[in-house]
Amino acid sequence: MSIEHRDDTGDRFGMWLFLYTEVILFSGLFILYAVSLSKFPEQFSEASHKLNIYFGTINTLVLLTSSLTIALALSALQMGRKKQCLILCWTTIGLAIVFLINKYFEWSAEIGHGIYPGSEQLAEMGPGVAAFFNLYYFTAGLHGLHVFIGATLIAVVAVMTAKDKVTSERFTLLENSALYWHLVDLVWIFVFPLYYLIL
Amino acid sequence: MSEHNHEPVPYRTFILIWCALLVLTVITIAVSRVHLGALNIWVALGVASIKSSLVIFVFMHLRQESKLFKIGLTTMLVILAIFIGLTFTDVLYR
Amino acid sequence: MSKSTTYTGFWQESPRPGILGWLLTTDHKRIGIMYLCCIIATFIVGACLGLAIRLELIAPGRTIMDAQTYNATFTLHGILMIFMFLIPSIPAAFGNLLLPIHIGARDVSFPKLNLLSWYCYMIGALLAVLAIFSGGGTPDTGWTFYVPFSTQTTTNVSMAAFAAFMLGFSSILTGINFVTTVHRLRCKGMTWGRMPLFVWTLYATAWIQVLATPMIGITLVLIILERVFGAGLFDAARGGDPVLYQHLFWIYSHPAVYIMILPGMGVISEVIPTFARKPLFGYWAMALSSLAIAFAGSLVWAHHMYASGMSDFAILVFSFLTFIVAIPSAIKVFNWVSTLYKGSIELAPPMLFALAFIFNFAIGGLGGLALGAAASDIHLHDTTFVVGHFHYVMFGGGGFALFAAMHYWLPKFTGRMYNHKTAMIAWGLLFVGFNITYMAMQAVGIMGMPRRYNDYVPEFTTLNMVSTVGSWVMAIGLIIMFVNLWQGLRRGRPIGMNPWGAATLEWTIPSPPPLENFGVEDPVVTKGPYEFKGVVADEY
Numbered sequence: 001m002s003i004e005h006r007d008d009t010g011d012r013f014g015m016w017l018f019l020y021t022e023v024i025l026f027s028g029l030f031i032l033y034a035v036s037l038s039k040f041p042e043q044f045s046e047a048s049h050k051l052n053i054y055f056g057t058i059n060t061l062v063l064l065t066s067s068l069t070i071a072l073a074l075s076a077l078q079m080g081r082k083k084q085c086l087i088l089c090w091t092t093i094g095l096a097i098v099f100l101i102n103k104y105f106e107w108s109a110e111i112g113h114g115i116y117p118g119s120e121q122l123a124e125m126g127p128g129v130a131a132f133f134n135l136y137y138f139t140a141g142l143h144g145l146h147v148f149i150g151a152t153l154i155a156v157v158a159v160m161t162a163k164d165k166v167t168s169e170r171f172t173l174l175e176n177s178a179l180y181w182h183l184v185d186l187v188w189i190f191v192f193p194l195y196y197l198i199l
Numbered sequence: 200m201s202e203h204n205h206e207p208v209p210y211r212t213f214i215l216i217w218c219a220l221l222v223l224t225v226i227t228i229a230v231s232r233v234h235l236g237a238l239n240i241w242v243a244l245g246v247a248s249i250k251s252s253l254v255i256f257v258f259m260h261l262r263q264e265s266k267l268f269k270i271g272l273t274t275m276l277v278i279l280a281i282f283i284g285l286t287f288t289d290v291l292y293r
Numbered sequence: 294m295s296k297s298t299t300y301t302g303f304w305q306e307s308p309r310p311g312i313l314g315w316l317l318t319t320d321h322k323r324i325g326i327m328y329l330c331c332i333i334a335t336f337i338v339g340a341c342l343g344l345a346i347r348l349e350l351i352a353p354g355r356t357i358m359d360a361q362t363y364n365a366t367f368t369l370h371g372i373l374m375i376f377m378f379l380i381p382s383i384p385a386a387f388g389n390l391l392l393p394i395h396i397g398a399r400d401v402s403f404p405k406l407n408l409l410s411w412y413c414y415m416i417g418a419l420l421a422v423l424a425i426f427s428g429g430g431t432p433d434t435g436w437t438f439y440v441p442f443s444t445q446t447t448t449n450v451s452m453a454a455f456a457a458f459m460l461g462f463s464s465i466l467t468g469i470n471f472v473t474t475v476h477r478l479r480c481k482g483m484t485w486g487r488m489p490l491f492v493w494t495l496y497a498t499a500w501i502q503v504l505a506t507p508m509i510g511i512t513l514v515l516i517i518l519e520r521v522f523g524a525g526l527f528d529a530a531r532g533g534d535p536v537l538y539q540h541l542f543w544i545y546s547h548p549a550v551y552i553m554i555l556p557g558m559g560v561i562s563e564v565i566p567t568f569a570r571k572p573l574f575g576y577w578a579m580a581l582s583s584l585a586i587a588f589a590g591s592l593v594w595a596h597h598m599y600a601s602g603m604s605d606f607a608i609l610v611f612s613f614l615t616f617i618v619a620i621p622s623a624i625k626v627f628n629w630v631s632t633l634y635k636g637s638i639e640l641a642p643p644m645l646f647a648l649a650f651i652f653n654f655a656i657g658g659l660g661g662l663a664l665g666a667a668a669s670d671i672h673l674h675d676t677t678f679v680v681g682h683f684h685y686v687m688f689g690g691g692g693f694a695l696f697a698a699m700h701y702w703l704p705k706f707t708g709r710m711y712n713h714k715t716a717m718i719a720w721g722l723l724f725v726g727f728n729i730t731y732m733a734m735q736a737v738g739i740m741g742m743p744r745r746y747n748d749y750v751p752e753f754t755t756l757n758m759v760s761t762v763g764s765w766v767m768a769i770g771l772i773i774m775f776v777n778l779w780q781g782l783r784r785g786r787p788i789g790m791n792p793w794g795a796a797t798l799e800w801t802i803p804s805p806p807p808l809e810n811f812g813v814e815d816p817v818v819t820k821g822p823y824e825f826k827g828v829v830a831d832e833y
Binding site: 005007009010011013014017018020021022023024025026027028029031032035036039040116117118123126127128129130131134135138142 | 472507526530
Binding site: 009012060061065074075079182186189190192193199 | 208210217220233246258267290
């Protein structure tokens with residue numbers, strides 16, 4: 001590249017466009033959910049009761065808090081408080097790890113009971129229950145992948161901030177990583193009631 | 200180069216919004232334990248939408264961004280609504 | 294005719310010398326050239342597959358291949374031509390070459406992302422090749438990967454789906470880049486109302502790339518997950534719905550056809566004013582109809598599904614919406630023709646391809662209405678009429694627009710002019726051969742010949758033979774065209790800045806352009822893109 005040109009607003013706008021693509025990506029799974037729910041309302045209810053509402057709630061609170069910490073991290077850096085920023089970034093990553101560990105235990109239990117995509121046990125539980133769990137695993141799985149990617153992004157940016165490559169004058173990388181993280185939170189805000197809270 | 204960055208959002212704002220999100224989470228769990236029939240899903244989606252709006256406008260700074268950003272978001276949501284809605288002209292009427 | 298084969302400008306000017314100066318470039322012009330080479334190579338392979346299909350169909354019964362090979366051939370033909378050729382072709386090659394220059398910018402908003410986009414394309418291409426030679430071999434499902442066959446067949450659907458996913462990711466990144474660039478990097482005086490129409494179409498296309506492509510992303514992921522886990526998401530016996538697959542697939546793949554045609558329409562909107570030496574008729578109608586096509590094209594996907602078992606209500610809704618999307622396209626056709634009226638017409642090679650585009654696209658578009666009307670579609674669905682229709686718009690439209698772009702802009706980016714007479718002969722063979730091939734195909738489709746079949750009843754023999762002979766005439770035209778362009782690149786006469794006497798910004802800088810496009814100072818624009826007063830063509 002021949003010319004150094006800086007356009008923070010353009011960088012943020014590009015990130016927002018990328019986030020739209022992520023929303024549409026997940027929407028395919030939500031469309032399948034909506035159709036299956038309308039076809040199998042009682043079985044969806046039955047299946048939802050099999051999910052552990054405590055794990056779901058804790059994970060929701062974990063992610064909402066992690067959204068807070070990354071938002072605070074950006075403000076901290078903008079106010080020149082580099083150390084606070086770093087603490088908040090690593091806290092966010094810590095919360096992400098907590099989320100993934102919770103998921104690991106939650107899924108181990110379910111898989112241990114024979115409930116996983118394509119399992120015979122699941123097939124015997126009825127088409128609606130099967131559809132629910134298939135979509136649950138694929139949606140939460142894709143979401144978990146995004147948690148991992150988001151946490152990695154924040155870790156990289158935190159290291160760059162520590163090395164003063166991201167500063168209080170030039171923080172678009174942190175800002176965009178935070179935007180990505182908030183998207184991860186947003187997806188879960190919908191996953192939680194739709195899968196864990198059906199009566 | 201970005202005007203809104205000259206004014207960092209104070210911690211207090213974020214913490215207040217976070218509290219609101221926690222409260223809304225409690226509400227959504229509580230309401231989901233009450234039998235409202237077909238209304239349950241719409242209430243759940245409604246509360247989720249309110250929570251999302253708080254995250255989008257405050258945590259993601261959309262309220263400080265220019266109109267272009269808001270038009271972009273609206274465009275995406277309209278297209279999404281069309282995808283879902285038109286699919287249901289098939290699914291609901293078989 | 295000059296001897297030298299070294300180019301100047303951005304071909305020589307690069308932060309890094311040698312091959313790394315290409316593989317690690319962030320210069321939009323070099324990335325555009327790399328894309329152009331890849332898509333031409335893809336086209337040649339895809340065209341050979343197409344010729345093989347036609348050769349098999351020259352007579353009833355087996356001619357050169359068995360049924361499994363035939364299925365693999367048309368599947369690969371579709372995957373290559375759609376995902377690896379048409380979707381990237383004009384946006385990624387000519388969009389990259391021209392978008393920044395057209396708006397007076399030095400590069401796109403995200404040059405490194407642009408390079409990443411090209412690497413995603415190359416990875417997708419590599420995976421597509423791997424899919425042919427590994428696993429169960431080339432997929433035999435058709436490029437549409439319909440369930441249940443795609444989840445059950447032993448061919449390497451997963452690898453091909455992953456390839457398409459990477460190609461889609463490349464497309465998304467290009468879309469993000471172009472939308473941001475148009476909003477943020479227009480030079481001083483380049484208002485929305487002074488942008489060339491090509492930019493408007495690239496902009497509208499970029500929005501489709503951003504908003505529609507992720508849907509094929511998730512669909513392809515679901516196919517792979519189904520093949521791995523056997524969950525039964527699209528299996529009715531296990532709570533799934535195979536028609537839902539078609540919805541998810543076409544929610545992208547219909548807007549995808551607008552990705553394939555809109556930039557082509559933009560090219561035509563550049564070529565016609567130049568060779569009629571008259572401003573484009575109805576600038577704002579053309580600009581806004583580009584946005585309208587992008588929007589309306591997102592509403593009509595299930596017109597591919599009238600025979601799938603979906604509800605009658607949906608059939609009515611989508612049929613109605615499909616008629617609406619024809620309107621902005623028709624506006625464009627009327628405006629191009631109106632631009633010609635009382636113009637000073639020069640039938641240079643780019644103009645010939647542009648006029649052929651209008652003819653082919655009109656026929657294809659009318660065929661599209663016959664298919665969009667649900668009643669007639671029930672008869673025509675899955676016949677070769679459909680195949681003829683989409684080749685008319687995608688090849689006769691999109692393909693010819695690409696050829697127009699090549700003949701119009703390759704001289705600018707190489708500084709050399711090809712032989713016009715040879716180009717016109719090639720065009721003639723291509724145009725005649727094309728129409729013979731696909732008109733015969735549409736005719737035999739109306740008579741009832743199914744698509745994707747490697748055999749047919751004896752009554753269809755004559756038309757199939759005519760279609761195949763037409764494909765040979767086309768092939769000769771293509772060969773002459775490519776050889777002529779290649780000769781032009783290597784040994785063509787050097788040209789100045791503006792051989793065509795056109796009025797957009799690329800014709801105000803050297804041929805080929807220097808690395809930073811406009812030199813040290815950013816340009817300031819004071820007039821519109823089709824104001825020819827005072828514009829003088831350079832002799833060549």
